[in-house]
Amino acid sequence: PPQNVSVLPLLSCSQFTFRDYVHVNTSINAFKKKPTSVVSSGQILQVVRAANGAQYIIQPQQQMVLQQQVLPQMQPGGVQAPVIQQVLTPLQGGLPQHTGVIIQPQQIVLTGNKVPQNTQPQPQAQASQQQPQQQQASQQPPMVLQVDGAGDTSSEEDEEEEDVYDEDEDEDKEKNGGEDGQVEEEPLNSGDDVSDEEDQELFDTENVVVCQYDKIHRSKNKWKFHLKDGIMNLNGRDYVFSKAIGDAEW
């Protein structure tokens, strides 16, 4: 029998055969107001198991809404379901190991495993919220209530597939580059560098003039050059000048 939990006559005893007490490590504001049944690390809820295997959690207060808590089982990338979900830790030889509770207004729904045969009241319970591994050889596999949709393993598989796909793409690119020498992408990339190439070719002319300038004038797009003391190499021939005047349009 529980030691420090008040008995709550909310349900008739004829409908239920067993009572379990579960120690839940949650931060429920509704339970904080309760003077008793406050353990150092959490609350103690009274769980009643019916004959058909269904389990009910009896809350001392009528407030059925629990605080939404972040569960480690929730996917980090998944969308937090608006439904309040609370996971209860199983008892040794008592409740099933995975028990999910969806608290809805004016309604308590408890989903979990079927009731094992050997049930004994256990005042002590595990404080951790994480669902521990199956300690005993339970008859049925645990059923975990998942609100955000099933997709844990599939997402990982997709990621792996995406990585592989990227590698394949890279390999294809390399193969194409080695075979043809010019893939469709290369001309595209080289097309972006046309301006740079033109600049490089533009300044690598053989006809060069080195000189000094007296004055460089510009009017709109009309340029005038006043040069002096210059040496020119035009068409392979050398020329010199002491003064040169030029006009050009830009």
Add this chain to the structure above:
Amino acid sequence: MAYQLYRNTTLGNSLQESLDELIQGSLNTYRFCDNVWTFVLNDVEFREVTDLVKVDKVKIVACDGKNTGSNAPE
């Protein structure tokens, strides 16, 4: 003292011809950095008194010739 005796020689004529040289063309690019002008002209005509040189593309690099052009101490 500089003599003007040699001006009517081939060398003198060449030097004099180089005095006035007309450059005509279209300016493709111009750059002025660190007091250095760099031009690239297209379809340029270098006209001298006697000769005419045409080039499709020429690069002209011109340094500042004001006061800082002389390197000789004297």
